[in-house]
Amino acid sequence: MLLMHIRDCVERLLERTNAERARFDASRLVQDALIRNLQTLVESSWRLSNDLLGY
Numbered sequence: 001m002l003l004m005h006i007r008d009c010v011e012r013l014l015e016r017t018n019a020e021r022a023r024f025d026a027s028r029l030v031q032d033a034l035i036r037n038l039q040t041l042v043e044s045s046w047r048l049s050n051d052l053l054g055y
Contacts, residue, residue, distance in 0.1 A: 002044050002047055003048065006048070009041040012037050016030050016034055016037075017030060017034065
């Protein structure tokens with residue numbers, strides 16, 4: 001489940017920018033959306049690490 005959530009965040013990051021730095025730089029809305037998705041991705045990866053380690 002967490003891996004799917006991480007994958008979805010990465011897909012959203014790519015969709016919002018089409019992997020173009022200029023699009024990121026040009027829009028505060030895109031920046032906020034990407035930062036939020038990165039936060040979600042990091043939080044999910046921390047949980048995934050704990051699940052894998054058995055914590």
